[in-house]
Amino acid sequence: MQRKPFMLVAVGGLFGLAVVLSHAAKDTASEDPGAQGSPVYGVTLPPGYREWQVISVAHEAGNINDIRAILGNEIAMKAARAGTLPFPDGAIIARLAYEYLPSPRNNAIFGRDQSFVAGNPTNVQISVKDAKRYPNTGGWGYGQFENGKVNTSEKNINTCFACHAKLPASADFVFTTYSP
Amino acid sequence: MQRKPFMLVAVGGLFGLAVVLSHAAKDTASEDPGAQGSPVYGVTLPPGYREWQVISVAHEAGNINDIRAILGNEIAMKAARAGTLPFPDGAIIARLAYEYLPSPRNNAIFGRDQSFVAGNPTNVQISVKDAKRYPNTGGWGYGQFENGKVNTSEKNINTCFACHAKLPASADFVFTTYSP
Numbered sequence: 354m355q356r357k358p359f360m361l362v363a364v365g366g367l368f369g370l371a372v373v374l375s376h377a378a379k380d381t382a383s384e385d386p387g388a389q390g391s392p393v394y395g396v397t398l399p400p401g402y403r404e405w406q407v408i409s410v411a412h413e414a415g416n417i418n419d420i421r422a423i424l425g426n427e428i429a430m431k432a433a434r435a436g437t438l439p440f441p442d443g444a445i446i447a448r449l450a451y452e453y454l455p456s457p458r459n460n461a462i463f464g465r466d467q468s469f470v471a472g473n474p475t476n477v478q479i480s481v482k483d484a485k486r487y488p489n490t491g492g493w494g495y496g497q498f499e500n501g502k503v504n505t506s507e508k509n510i511n512t513c514f515a516c517h518a519k520l521p522a523s524a525d526f527v528f529t530t531y532s533p
Numbered sequence: 534m535q536r537k538p539f540m541l542v543a544v545g546g547l548f549g550l551a552v553v554l555s556h557a558a559k560d561t562a563s564e565d566p567g568a569q570g571s572p573v574y575g576v577t578l579p580p581g582y583r584e585w586q587v588i589s590v591a592h593e594a595g596n597i598n599d600i601r602a603i604l605g606n607e608i609a610m611k612a613a614r615a616g617t618l619p620f621p622d623g624a625i626i627a628r629l630a631y632e633y634l635p636s637p638r639n640n641a642i643f644g645r646d647q648s649f650v651a652g653n654p655t656n657v658q659i660s661v662k663d664a665k666r667y668p669n670t671g672g673w674g675y676g677q678f679e680n681g682k683v684n685t686s687e688k689n690i691n692t693c694f695a696c697h698a699k700l701p702a703s704a705d706f707v708f709t710t711y712s713p
Contacts, residue, residue, distance in 0.1 A: 403586075403587075403713070404586050405586075406583075406584050406585075406586075407583075407587055407602050407604070407629075409631075409650070409651045410590045410600050410601065410602050410631070410651050411600070411648070411649060411650045411651065412592055412600060412633075412648075412649040412650075413647050413648055413649075414646075414647040414648075414649065415645055415646075415647035416647075417647065420590050420591070420592060420600075421590065422587050422590050422602060422712075424587070449587075449712075451589075451590070451712055453592075458700075459708060462696060462699045462700070463696075465595055466594075466595075467593050467594040467595035467596075467597065468591070468592075468593055468594075469591060469592040469593075469594065470589070470591045470709075471589045471590050471591065471712040474712065474713055516642060516643075519642045520638075520642070528639060529650075532602075532629075532631055532651045532654065533583070533654055
């Protein structure tokens with residue numbers, strides 16, 4: 354019974370430390386927002402996004418000419434799988450794009466020109482759902498990253514919602530639907 | 534204290550039941566291998582494969598005309614990510630293919646014909662690494678599944694290794710490499 358007061362103090366001390374650390378992190382972020390997140394939205398590259406599950410895949414031809422995997426965090430996957438839109442706050446979608454390359458090796462094996470594979474990564478686009486933080490863009494914040502670094506072009510980031518806003522309301526500003 | 538013997542009996546009873554059920558499942562499998570796994574290899578659709586992480590993405594044009602995600606279980610992802618081939622026993626690769634469809638909706642939004650998306654699933658191919666079980670096919674066993682059901686064509690399954698065997702030895706009979 355004698356240990357109880359000490360335990361309470363120790364737990365209180367840890368909690369206090371956590372609060373201090375949390376404030377310190379916020380201060381750092383507000384000092385250098387460019388290094389921390391995207392222009393306009395302050396979206397950062399979510400840790401572990403490369404390990405997320407797949408919503409679907411796609412190919413953009415023309416000038417873009419990439420092949421892409423669209424991944425989601427747990428909250429996004431749950432909504433995408435169930436088709437229950439709009440996505441809830443906390444949903445994050447990661448669109449990973451790669452050079453779209455013909456594969457001479459595969460084509461030689463198959464005996465015909467048919468195989469296209471992913472080359473180097475081109476960019477990663479992150480969409481974060483947070484209705485309170487992003488009330489003017491359908492609840493979505495956007496960020497683009499090349500080689501793990503945020504793209505700092507405000508002109509570029511403003512093309513995101515301009516384009517996503519053209520989708521029908523039922524899509525909740527998201528191009529991709531779940532592929533079973 | 535009076536309850537203890539009863540508890541032990543109850544636990545023992547449950548354990549016995551589990552053993553019986555386990556044997557029953559095995560008997561069912563050996564009675565009807567065609568319904569349980571692929572021809573030649575006996576490969577089954579691994580539970581939860583749709584939640585696996587992404588190795589890469591690809592597009593096969595021509596008669597196949599699909600867009601695909603290549604996923605791996607934990608053992609496969611670890612080797613693919615590190616590039617440490619051959620894959621160890623227990624590695625499983627799941628190739629999920631979908632109809633390759635132009636997206637009139639996206640093309641209207643982008644103002645040009647460039648967008649291709651995944652339609653209905655066409656088939657899932659599973660490659661299982663087990664050097665002891667599949668000594669004659671580079672340690673790999675294969676299975677193809679449509680709508681969750683195994684493809685029972687022996688002719689079809691025999692095309693798998695015939696094609697994978699044309700890859701250079703360094704590829705360990707696997708077409709896809711990890712996209713970061």
